[in-house]
Amino acid sequence: MRILTFITLFIVGFTSVHAARISGRVTDEKGQVLVYASILVKGTTQGTTANKEGDYFLQLDPGTYTIIAQYVGYSRQEKTITVGANDIPLNFQLSIQQFNLKEVVVRPGGEDPAYDIIRNAIKKRPYYKDQLSAFQCEVYIKGQLQLRAYPKRLLGEPVDFEDGDTSQRKMLFLSETVARYSVEKPHKSKIEVLSTKVSGRSDEFGLSAPQIVSFYENNIQVGRNLNPRGFISPIASSALNFYRYHYEGSFVEDGREINRIKVTPKRRYEPLFSGYINITEGDWRIHSLQLRLTKASQMELIDSLNIEQLYVPISKDVWVIKTQVLYPAVKLLGFDAFGSFVNVYSQFNIDPSFERKFFNNTYLKIYEGSNKKPAAFWDSIRPLPLQADEVADYFKKDSLEKAHKDPEYLDSIDRRRNKPHLFPLVATGQLFYREKKREIFRVNPVLESFAYNTVEGWLGSFGGSYTKLLDTIPGSRHAFSVEPAIRYGLSNHHLNAAGTFTYTYGKKYFSSFSLSGGKWVYQINNANPISQLSNTIRSWLFERNYAKFYEAWFARFNFSKDVGSGIKVFGGLKYEDRIPLENTSFHSLGDRKGIEFTPNFPIEIMAENFERHQALIAHAGISWLPGTKYIEYPDRIVDIGSQYPLLTLSYWQGIPNWLNSDVNYAKWRFDVQQSLNLNLGGNFRYKWALGGFLRHDKVEVIDYTHFNGNQILASAEYLNGFQLLPYYKYSNMNRLYAEGHFEHHFNGLLTNKIPLFRAINWYLVAGANALYADSDKEYAEVFAGFENILKIARLDLVWGFDKDKVSMFGIRLGIRGFGKL
Structure with missing residues (x-):
């Protein structure tokens, strides 16, 4: 750094011997500065720009020059100077542009x-x-x-x-x-x-x-x-x-x-x-x-x-x-x-x-x-x-x-930041910092900590995370985190505990791996189509237990690695000792007559709960985003996306006999996803997938192909789920299925013609979702609605078609940043 400073000062000093500094201010006739006025050397593209105070400077070698000052809307001014060894003050005062009107004849109603x-x-x-x-x-x-x-x-x-x-x-x-x-x-x-x-x-x-x-x-x-x-x-x-x-x-x-x-x-x-x-x-x-x-x-x-x-x-x-x-x-x-x-x-x-x-x-x-x-x-x-x-x-x-790097200051900042606050404690999670050690602690919010379901009754689920940044570079990927969690059900008296260790690294491209294990409660559809909060509301207030759970001792390893050119490889290995669960709590706030909780298994596809079994499953995949662009920092590379579709191929293998594993199957899935910017026409987004079982010698219900359905007011994840589909109605282990999601965001097109909607800036959105598993498992839905409501909300009217018949209608509400409510 000292060498660089010396060289820079030498260059500046050397230049100053041979070049003079021309400086001044650009104003209008009233003395008001002209912000960012342009100063040019006539006949060249050499020049500079005045700052917000109207001041400028130029370094010029000895010679004669014509200097031009100009500003949009003002007549430009030229001054000729002879540059020697001494600095030259040169101010400009520009007058408002005087326009000459052409002699044109414009008849009444004629064109300008x-x-x-x-x-x-x-x-x-x-x-x-x-x-x-x-x-x-x-x-x-x-x-x-x-x-x-x-x-x-x-x-x-x-x-x-x-x-x-x-x-x-x-x-x-x-x-x-x-x-x-x-x-x-x-x-x-x-x-x-x-x-x-x-x-x-x-x-x-x-x-x-x-x-x-x-x-x-x-x-x-x-x-x-x-x-x-x-x-x-x-x-x-x-x-x-x-x-x-x-x-x-x-x-x-x-x-x-x-x-x-x-x-x-x-x-x-x-x-x-x-x-x-x-x-x-x-x-x-x-x-x-x-x-x-x-x-x-x-x-x-x-x-x-x-x-x-x-x-x-x-x-x-x-x-x-x-x-x-x-x-x-x-x-x-x-x-x-x-x-x-x-x-x-x-x-x-x-x-x-x-x-x-x-x-x-x-x-x-x-x-x-x-x-x-x-x-x-x-x-x-x-x-x-x-x-x-x-x-x-x-x-x-x-x-x-x-001053902020002083240890005493960092301690004072931690004390101020780490005071508990009501909103994060309840809704988003409270963060606690140890700046000197580059450590962050997070405590999960209350809304994630208490819940109700028919399996555990009221439960407490407490957890958080500890993150350690391993170097001092902003945005660094070198870090590890530990996420412990504990869960207890008041009705079934089961105590569960689990933890996850994650390490992120990569000098340029992002990589990570994680290890986790313990005993926990999962939804039968591991994609968790209904959130814990939503299930609590539906079960306790409306006596609808849509979520179906099982318990498992588990160990899991996952990894993900970017290899460049838009290619990412990922995979993992997991072992689960799966334990069926039954309803133990049958209470709700209303205890509505004529409505009963359903059993804790998908009654659409099962007559009774599954039996306890073990499963060892390997998973591998690759995704490719052609034309991916990157920002290349000195220490890392950041993916900024592409205009082309994202292609993802995934494969799962149920491995029999090892560790007493009872499953034996092979299944695959191929996804294509893209967002097309049509400029004035809006934005068209789609995702479609093909997949199925190559072999299904021994498949448990947890390993079926499940679709992300939805039976509540809050919307399912767009482009990744269905808004009216019952959660497990079309789960299957077929050799082939097809799934498609399409939506068009008008982004102000059409609504800008309607006074009310253009004033409140609501945008139209419309689309469709569809799936095909076999001739008995066909489903489609179409929707239309408004988004950008209060900048964060979206409201859809949805019609569902089951085997060519209108079978259901619903309203779905989505709120940006709040996931599935």
Whole structure:
């Protein structure tokens, strides 16, 4: 690190001998600063960007230069200077753009001249979208997020940023990154992070999002999760169906006439922009733009987002983006936040020669030591000066980070964090930290600790976990955890105890294995289609004991390993001594007449309970997600998914005779699952599976093929279950079965035409589930409903068809984050 610092300082010192510093401020005629104004050296793409205080600087070798300052909506200003050995102050004062109106005759009811300009831009859009088949550039990225106000308490808990500052105005996040951005169209891109820093977090990596928000695309994705349908460009092929345009006038730069067009959505609650776009006359390319998204644009998560872009010519016929700035703002749960994310593009190579296999599965690569660069390095390469509040934030948080590593401070943080709180104790589980030792303890919540079923009666199930992180790298996979649990039924007086040890590791790809054993109570369908809380509610309040249980002494080993290229292998071996259980409790709150508890076995497929037996079962499988992309950190690789289907093949073997095992069978299953983004059309998701028994010489009911049914109000897991199917009605050991789940999320399509639904932002969802096991075991269901209710809920109306007849109807409610209630 000392050597790196010395080299950096030497380079900075050497450069300063040969280059002068040109610096100043960019304001308007009233002295108001022009935030992120662009400063360029005429005839080149060399330049910089002013900060939020309007200040900028440039390093230039001796010579004569023309310096240009420009800002969207203002007339640009040029100044010629001669650079010698001394620094030069150079301020700019820009005036609001004066527009020349063309002499056009617009008859009553005639068309605005803007429409002809936009039509020409639409015709040229495909050409400019693909004009550069490949390019490479460097991008400086600075992101900051600040608070204007925040609540003192949230969900009854005090809001504490652990910085000793109680003021309402504060910097939440500040980071800088320099990245190399490489593109080979149509689908290849790669980001290489050369240097990065996060205020107060020296071991972490900043935001690395150099992607250009290209308005030459028909459908534009801005960030993630702002709108699942994307947004329609003002020059999209179908833009005239969505926007109104107004010609504001034109101005001239370097002999080029540039038209200013006001863009207005024709309808509210469509994924549309509003604002201004400047189009060059004759060649009809984007010169610059100022566009805005709001809640009326069907945005999620944030309230507004302003986008500014400026393009500059790199040759006579090729223009490239110079700056891109995003301004988000959000008010949520009492938090009032705003920010800015500025990208400054430089060093464009529009004819790059990429090495073979340069573009691979690594989408984002962060180089070793990229977050360890000294302050002198950043001062030498930063293209825009830090603001006063940014300098203060770096100093304050870097000092706090050092203080936070003090053992006494860590103890005080533990004492504050580890105070018991009602909500986590009841609903989510309470965490207790020992920061110095990198240990975390978790106690299961009360809602998981007490339950009722007809086998055990009221029961207490107490457990938690202990996790030890084995190194100090954030996000490290090297850790182990221990999860003990104990369970006692008041009606059958059975005491059960079990434990699991899990170790996660992998220098790059994720791997894990676990060992568990003891004696425990399981559902006959080991996928647990009905949760403990749901079963308690249905059994105690409505006298419906849908869950069927057995008890087992068990030992189990499982493993999972990523091997790269989207491939994961997994498997395991388990031994169970399975003990049948009978009902011992027949009470409920209502004791409803005419309703009795059913026996503790699936009466749809069994006349009596199974007999005690032993089972030794091996399991192996492989999954492949073609086209998987990765983020490659210096110490690990993170899977970020793919646009292609996930393929999974699984195999189970019941091993007879070993350890007195009574089972003898072989079964398989092949799954295909995918989520298809149809942009404005919504999102289509599906999962289908084929499987069955290759051999079934000796199969116990626990090892049957079970389907995840549902007979309660809370929804079954979407794409993995059926919403009305009785839990065990179609369980089987057939040689072949087929299962399919399909759903389409309209994501605002259609409902944005209905005033009530567009105001409350509910989305339509529809789909179907089906299975086939044989001619006597056919079932299908269709559903339609609304999602995004209060941002977390989904309500479906479901019709079930049994052998071509409508056999049932139901309503299902799903709540994000709460699983099966």
